[in-house]
Amino acid sequence: MKNAILLVPIFSLALLSGCENYTYTFNEQPVFSPSALFTDYHIPDQGLAGCVKQAIIDQKATKARELTRLNCSNAGVLQLSGLEIFTGLAHINLSDNALTEIKPLLFLPHLNTVLLSGNEALDCKDGERLREQTSNQVSLPSHCSQ
Numbered sequence: 456m457k458n459a460i461l462l463v464p465i466f467s468l469a470l471l472s473g474c475e476n477y478t479y480t481f482n483e484q485p486v487f488s489p490s491a492l493f494t495d496y497h498i499p500d501q502g503l504a505g506c507v508k509q510a511i512i513d514q515k516a517t518k519a520r521e522l523t524r525l526n527c528s529n530a531g532v533l534q535l536s537g538l539e540i541f542t543g544l545a546h547i548n549l550s551d552n553a554l555t556e557i558k559p560l561l562f563l564p565h566l567n568t569v570l571l572s573g574n575e576a577l578d579c580k581d582g583e584r585l586r587e588q589t590s591n592q593v594s595l596p597s598h599c600s601q
Contacts (some may be wrong), residue, residue, distance in 0.1 A: 456475040498537035502530040502552070507538070519543070526550065528570070535559040549574065551592070557581050561588065570594045 470549050498504040506527035516522045520543035529532075532552040538544075539559040544566060551573035558581060560569060569585060571577060572594045579599035586593040 476545075481567045493517055493521070495519075495541055496537060500532055500534045500536065502532040503527060503535065503538065503577055506532070507541070523565075529571075539563065557585060560585055568592045572596055 458558065465527055466479065467589075479598060494511075495521065496507070498507055506525065507522070510522055510525050514522055514524065519540045522541045524541050524546045525541075525544055526548045529546045532549060532554060535549075535554065535557060536559060539562045542563060543566070543575040544563050546568045547560070547566065548570040550570045553576065554574040555576045557571065557579050561581065561584060566585075566589050567591060569580060569592065574596050575598060576584040577596050577599065579595065581597050582593065586595070
């Protein structure tokens with residue numbers, strides 16, 4: 456009997472932990488609402504915008520700095536405008552897109568891995584600057600190593 460009494464709170468907590476995305480009410484008044492995902496950003500490039508939106512959902516980011524990883528390889532990304540607000544980004548894969556410049560990446564203080572191979576029109580100067588900022592953890596397109 457004693458064990459059964461102990462199991463009730465444990466079982467209740469286990470059930471509630473699976474419901475973290477729900478709003479709880481008491482007498483129709485909210486007592487708990489989950490934090491909303493981050494939406495206060497504007498990214499004009501459609502490929503990048505879709506990729507960022509999915510990453511926010513996957514990582515449950517409620518603030519810009521909570522987005523730490525971004526995998527946008529083969530996403531048809533042409534430009535990175537708007538990405539600079541995601542200051543928590545540490546790992547970015549932008550391989551095999553059509554990027555020509557990467558200036559917004561230069562303003563991300565926590566970057567340590569950036570994959571840019573396959574962006575054959577990329578300006579190599581900013582790639583080299585980014586490589587210096589990130590302790591050489593930058594993979595540049597083949598034309599930048601010539």
